[in-house]
Amino acid sequence: MEKLAYKWFVTNKKGFTLLEMLIVLSILSVMLLFIVPINKSNIEKVQTTKFIEQLEFDMLMIQNLSTTVDDSFSIRFYNDRYSILQGWKPAFAIRKYPPGFQIDFKNKDTIVFNKYGSIINPRKIKINVGEKDFDIVFPLGKGRFYINEE
Template sequence: MPPSKNGFTLIEVLFSLAILMVIIALFSPLQINQLNQLKENRFLELLEYDVLYIQSRARMYENERVLIRFYADEYRIIEGMNTNEVRPYPTGLSIDTFGRREIYFNTNGTFIQPRTVRVYGIYKSYRLTFPLGKGRFYIAEI
């Protein structure tokens, strides 16, 4: 009886793995870029929700200041003397507040010190505008 050939040779398996590795090497940088872009977008959405959160808390509490304070690698939501949340920036993202590092509202829901904040990401940069006499801020891609 002749021997049966039911399997692959070692050379065939290595050749198939080499082709697979080339395909993975070509497409993985694209996925990493998309993942980093999604992290930046998610961070901006979270920052927007946090600003709305401190605005609603400022309307509820007249005696206690609720604010967002920006640091070099994170921002914090501070209520009175307590830090409620710490939000780290995604890798490669930085924020320039042009002076004062806090954002807070008065009891009417308007910004105490209107300003522009710049967010510099790996792929895109954004301008956050906190206008005078308004309670809503705007995010624009630069």
């Protein structure tokens, strides 16, 4: 009786072997390699979009903090990054630019808002990313800045 049960267990296979599963997975991975190519330009577009969104959120945060906290907050631009500063303390956030990113801040490298949320020096900042140009416009008076894509 025991031999019959063991023989039934060994001969009655209802699954796949490890070798069969590895062959199927390798075929699927090769097919995915050809079907979904990772495009470098798509990655750069996503990086640019995310960086512009992060810059917008940081500026809105600085504008909001300037109205609620007594300390002064600012954003200072450099050639390869920008920093968020609180008064004279060290930067509490540093954001590096994505590759191919250029910001033209025309020797006005710091953005500061007064205690009412208005920018102290209204201006336009140009951002160049490959073939695309963006303008960050800070209008005079209390209000929100906006970003134009050219």
